[in-house]
Amino acid sequence: MKNKICFSLSLLLSFLLVEISFAADIITREQAITILREQVIDPIAEADFLMAFGPQQMLSVGDTVRPSHDQASPYQSSSRDIETPTWFFWVDTNKWAKFVHLSYFVYIDASHLNPTIGDGIYQDEQGWWPVINDVDYLRLQDERFTTQDIVYGDQSTEPPK
Amino acid sequence: MIHISYSKLNRIKIVFFLSFFLFYYAFGAVSGNVGAIIISGYDDSGMNNDVDTMAYTLKEAFSIPSSNVYTGYNQTRSQLQSAISSMNAKGVTDLHVYITSHGNKIGVEFTKGIIVAGEYLAYIINESTAPTKHIVLDSCNSGAHYEALNNIKGDNGSIVTSTDANSAALMSPFGGGGYFINAYARGLLNSTNDTDQNGVVSHPEALQAVKDEGGAFPNWGNPKNLSIPTLSEWKKMFLTLLMLSLVMGFIPNQLQTTAISNGITISRITCINGLAFNRHLYHFILKWIGIVVVLGLTGATIIFGHVSALDITGTLFCAPLVAYILHLVVLCKNDSNKKTRIKQQ
Numbered sequence: 001m002k003n004k005i006c007f008s009l010s011l012l013l014s015f016l017l018v019e020i021s022f023a024a025d026i027i028t029r030e031q032a033i034t035i036l037r038e039q040v041i042d043p044i045a046e047a048d049f050l051m052a053f054g055p056q057q058m059l060s061v062g063d064t065v066r067p068s069h070d071q072a073s074p075y076q077s078s079s080r081d082i083e084t085p086t087w088f089f090w091v092d093t094n095k096w097a098k099f100v101h102l103s104y105f106v107y108i109d110a111s112h113l114n115p116t117i118g119d120g121i122y123q124d125e126q127g128w129w130p131v132i133n134d135v136d137y138l139r140l141q142d143e144r145f146t147t148q149d150i151v152y153g154d155q156s157t158e159p160p161k
Numbered sequence: 162m163i164h165i166s167y168s169k170l171n172r173i174k175i176v177f178f179l180s181f182f183l184f185y186y187a188f189g190a191v192s193g194n195v196g197a198i199i200i201s202g203y204d205d206s207g208m209n210n211d212v213d214t215m216a217y218t219l220k221e222a223f224s225i226p227s228s229n230v231y232t233g234y235n236q237t238r239s240q241l242q243s244a245i246s247s248m249n250a251k252g253v254t255d256l257h258v259y260i261t262s263h264g265n266k267i268g269v270e271f272t273k274g275i276i277v278a279g280e281y282l283a284y285i286i287n288e289s290t291a292p293t294k295h296i297v298l299d300s301c302n303s304g305a306h307y308e309a310l311n312n313i314k315g316d317n318g319s320i321v322t323s324t325d326a327n328s329a330a331l332m333s334p335f336g337g338g339g340y341f342i343n344a345y346a347r348g349l350l351n352s353t354n355d356t357d358q359n360g361v362v363s364h365p366e367a368l369q370a371v372k373d374e375g376g377a378f379p380n381w382g383n384p385k386n387l388s389i390p391t392l393s394e395w396k397k398m399f400l401t402l403l404m405l406s407l408v409m410g411f412i413p414n415q416l417q418t419t420a421i422s423n424g425i426t427i428s429r430i431t432c433i434n435g436l437a438f439n440r441h442l443y444h445f446i447l448k449w450i451g452i453v454v455v456l457g458l459t460g461a462t463i464i465f466g467h468v469s470a471l472d473i474t475g476t477l478f479c480a481p482l483v484a485y486i487l488h489l490v491v492l493c494k495n496d497s498n499k500k501t502r503i504k505q506q
Contacts, residue, residue, distance in 0.1 A: 068274065069274065094331075097330065098264075098339075142334045
């Protein structure tokens with residue numbers, strides 16, 4: 001009986017240790033935001049009018065992200081099916097502009113501890129706002145200036161001179 | 162020295178004022194052939210604000226009667242087609258069309274998710290029977306649709322796009338509206354932009370003013386907040402009739418004064434604060450004016466499908482003044498005839 005209890009406890013402990021070690025391999029949202037700023041936003045020339053947004057929760061396997069319209073000429077209109085837990089960010093290069101205008105859908109693999117562009121970070125050039133699992137994400141300009149999902153950019157509504 | 166008899170002078174005055182009155186109405190009827198369709202293809206507060214701005218601006222700049230203006234937010238392609246049919250039914254010959262929405266090089270968005278290709282948009286607008294079309298398109302890459310729209314503008318029409326074929330249109334949140342339209346509306350309302358001195362700032366003249374203003378981001382400003390003193394058409398008519406009534410009301414009074422000073426009483430004119438007034442005659446004429454008003458409003462409803470509350474109110478305010486002016490005309494004619502008979506006696 002005593003052996004059984006010890007075995008169960010050690011099994012439980014092992015399970016917990018595996019879970020903790022697994023969790024330590026997933027980057028947090030704050031870490032993902034830092035990666036986004038350093039590797040995606042900073043190199044963009046027109047950062048003055050740029051705003052970036054990201055959902056509070058990671059995307060899960062099976063989720064889909066697509067642009068709101070099929071036609072985005074001259075930009076691509078690619079969609080993506082999520083295959084690993086992913087932090088998704090939408091980088092809008094010009095918060096004053098109507099659509100279409102240049103923006104980026106950025107996917108950061110949450111299990112990749114040191115991602116780089118092309119390896120853990122995937123960046124799609126887009127023209128419209130994103131749709132996540134068939135739900136428009138920040139479709140209206142007013143929403144984009146008031147949302148809690150802002151990860152970069154100035155919320156000031158003062159027009160540029 | 163040329164001598165003109167007093168009664169003849171009065172007739173000349175009456176004819177002059179009535180001619181002015183009829184000319185004013187005729188001018189209004191001609192300008193009523195101008196119409197405007199002002200819509201957004203998307204449910205955004207900024208774009209809706211642009212619709213309001215352009216509705217106000219086009220009405221003021223081109224004297225378009227409210228009955229010939231269609232505005233709508235978040236419109237579908239079918240609603241645009243219906244609006245054009247409505248303008249055709251009104252016999253609009255000079256049509257202004259303003260569309261604000263999202264767009265790309267392919268076309269313009271009409272309600273969420275529907276892109277109407279530029280060529281098809283031109284096809285829809287070309288269903289208008291107006292020989293002259295002025296189209297202002299405010300969307301990203303709107304310049305890409307310039308050629309398609311330019312082919313349908315007709316005689317003396319114009320096409321204005323807020324951007325070229327490769328650029329995004331700009332707007333501000335929380336109802337701030339489009340950058341281009343704010344500057345463009347200011348241009349239309351600024352009479353100093355009337356470079357050809359024809360009394361109207363045309364669309365090309367307003368566009369040039371925007372370009373002259375310069376900069377990628379024009380100065381902020383909503384032209385609806387400009388304190389331009391203007392009156393609606395009905396207010397202008399009411400004031401005109403009021404002035405006519407006041408001026409003409411003193412003429413028969415002068416007739417009476419002259420007759421009395423000669424020892425002859427020739428009329429049953431009474432005076433109300435110096436204005437001539439015959440109660441019986443006025444009520445008689447007012448009754449007939451009322452019948453004309455009812456028939457006119459009924460006919461307008463049948464023909465155009467609707468009559469605005471402003472039109473009804475304006476008619477009710479102006480009808481008594483028209484009755485008064487007509488009663489003065491009859492009074493003057495009666496007095497003139499009586500004076501002639503007395504002379505002959």
